[in-house]
Amino acid sequence: MRKNAKFDRAEVVNNATKLYWEKGFNGTSMRNLQDVIDMRPGSIYATFGSKEGLFKEALNRYADMGIEELLACRKAVDSPLKALKLFMKSAVLDYTNSAPSRMCMLAKTMGELTEDNADLLQEAKRLLAKIEAEFVTLLQEAQELGEVDSNKDVHKLARHIQVQTMGLRTYAKACDDHTILETMVDDVFKHHPF
């Protein structure tokens, strides 16, 4: 057997994700990528096939990070509803960390791409649905614990969380006022239809 490639694939995809997340698909050039992932064109194309192939992998990495974060929130607090709120606060307010953009990378991708990149668009939709399914799981748990009325539709609530998160993160890029944003997240869980 041959040894694997010299580069650390996970690290490479992480760095590519950061750049794509910040600059978008069209705003990122292969030469930008070469610099941040420290690979030459030949290796990149042998490994990922194309700019689109690497972007697709970056989208998946991004979604996985989000789900990991959500599960981490769940473990950090004693209730699934509090976990959702913590996750949302983190997504909307925590720009102190090394997040390349305030906005959701999947939402950015939905906005940027057209049918010219139908497969990437499809992948972004699929991953949004995957995340929404995680919301459903948490909401079902909340229902079992009595935090959410048992007659509520958890899929509907999950859609609601999704819309709020994407909307607030977009608003956050335009607003910048931390107090206003925090109040808006609090209000989601104050006036919510749970």
Place this chain on the structure above:
Amino acid sequence: MRKNAKFDRAEVVNNATKLYWEKGFNGTSMRNLQDVIDMRPGSIYATFGSKEGLFKEALNRYADMGIEELLACRKAVDSPLKALKLFMKSAVLDYTNSAPSRMCMLAKTMGELTEDNADLLQEAKRLLAKIEAEFVTLLQEAQELGEVDSNKDVHKLARHIQVQTMGLRTYAKACDDHTILETMVDDVFKHHPF
């Protein structure tokens, strides 16, 4: 005095706005623009200065169209709150018309651009604030008519409308289910904090 340019500036900006709205700033090339506005590079640069200059004008045209639409909604119904709901339904659900994208062009711009185009980003923020101010005006009227409690903060409510609209329009691009979307808009005005 000399006669004005042969081209119809308003028409040109309209067509440029359509293309920019659909493809985004980075996704649109000057040659794409030349085709749809039927002008040659020299004329374009003499008139608009740069790709960014034309985009800035397109952003303004887009915002003006939105405000016109909002005022048209106000005239179409007998209450400011119903007007807001009508506007939101139109923005989220009416993809039958010739809108180049389901998403808000300003939201798309906020997502696509970075500090590399700080002035365009600033302009998009300014226009989002301008639209939000129109929401405030309608909400104040609603307050005067007793449709909204007088102790509510109209600026806060306007922010809420803004977030819902942007969030739902982003979700709409990923969802496609008209029934689900319509229910979500209805729910905004059912469970709202007014």
Place this chain on the structure above:
DNA sequence: CTTTAACTTGAACAATCGTTCAAGTACAGA
């Protein structure tokens, strides 16, 4: 009709785009 200034045209520019591939390097197996 001639002049003159405003405006349009499209070829051309340097820079950058995504991608390819022949040549070089590195290392497991014999």
Place this chain on the structure above:
DNA sequence: TCTGTACTTGAACGATTGTTCAAGTTAAAG
């Protein structure tokens, strides 16, 4: 040590990018 293969390298490709500008066109003024 030698061979063979997996992998990396970076120069190079044609296409396209945003932009410029000298030449051409148009039409009002003299």
